[in-house]
Amino acid sequence: MNVLKMPYKAILKMLDSKAQENDYQMYMNQIDSESHHNKEHMRIQKIWNESENARKFDQINVLDDWKAVRSRIRKTMSAGTERMSLTLILSRIAAVMILAIGLGFVFYKVLTSQKVQTVKVYTYRAERTVEEVYMPDGSVINLNIGSSLTYRDDFNHSGRDVVLEGEGLFDVVPGHKLPFRVFTGETVIEVTGTIFSVYEKEGVVKVAVIDGTVKLSSVDDSNTQLQISRNQSGYMLPNKELKIKDGIDANNLSWKTRLLIFDETPLDSALIDIAHYFRRNLAIESDISEKVTAEFENQPLNEILDELEQVSGLVFDTTGGSLTVKR
């Protein structure tokens, strides 16, 4: 739409109501008395008047208010789980650690398991920080850095299936008629309402349950299921063998809790946890027999290694994205 040419400076004088008689005359000389000019004058006048009222938008801090709303959403979504201390996590909720490969295959299978319709697929990836994903059923999933989560837009209608690549902490809403299933690597984890973390890497699946029960099975063979209960860890090895053992690792959820705990832990095991937490490849080039008892909360790698160097006499090298241990 073309906008009529109008004498804006003259109009402004009228609008500012400081117009003198001769200003008014000058203005009238500049516009003709046709109705479209009058209408245009009315429009400009309206914009002028409303621009004063637009000031109200300047007084509302949308960003701050969004933060308030977002934190209330977080609270209601995690109601009943609250902010958890590590002890609480370890004693009250179910944690599942999974280690696996072979994503592409399962991904394809899950997402195409129903007739091709106009199904939209959502993928979330935690690029630089741990991300929280709020699911349509109210479940909350924390994704570790470098991990991704995929689900279809009919999630919560025809099923509650997600595909995980990497590591995640799942807070699944209980009492739902549809089971919540995590597809990762070559496995399926089925839960009916619990919190669990998942980690998949390099052919091994590890499941550690702290409370409640989850079922672990191969995607190819759902008849062979491993039922993992409170304070147990289950594994699927690269040859697809399923194994179970009592107990769980204290540092399963370090990436989420930012807490590394070692209690008379062999130093080489501790270094495996530290390397995993900081996403480093670990190379141990010396025999290690020491044990370590320590807690590190939200500390950078160099600080932790400085402390370990002092008590162990070992030398750590962190160049090139690796963690190399020498004596």
Added chain:
Amino acid sequence: MKNNINKEITSLRSGDISAYESLFRQYYAALVLFAAKYVSDIDLAREIVQDFFVRLYEKRVSISIDVSIKSYLYRSVYNSCINYLNQRNIHEKHASNIRLESVMEEDVENEIMTIDLQQKIFEIIEELPLKCRQIFKMNRFEGLKNEEIARMLNLSKRTVETQISKALKILRTRLSGYEM
């Protein structure tokens, strides 16, 4: 347009928090000003609209929206205000009902259109060139006279007037597709 409507509602249902944030950013301020018309208090209006956005996220899967998301948001906030006023009236037995009764459907529509126009104007002002924006805001938002603005910015009065008429012209041009 229909596709757009579906897209907004689908992304609301998906639970994608960043999509929800964009929805919030787009409508929140306008909804607060809209609510403030009825409850006559900006902080109360903020509270009502924030409560609404928290509730909406919680029940996003179960709600049925058969109008545009915009109509849905305004309608819901309007209802929240009416509920609030009704409840307050129960507590304050002698409070008059005049405000509620005088709210006609048409008034609501006009109110939405006015706030919508103000928001568009505000967004355009925010995108004006720096000097132009500063001068225009000093005049319209702070109520300063052109002479005062000229003195404060060490400019001639003529320059101030030129910048203001430039701003007004940009506003008019950018709002050319807008029904007024």
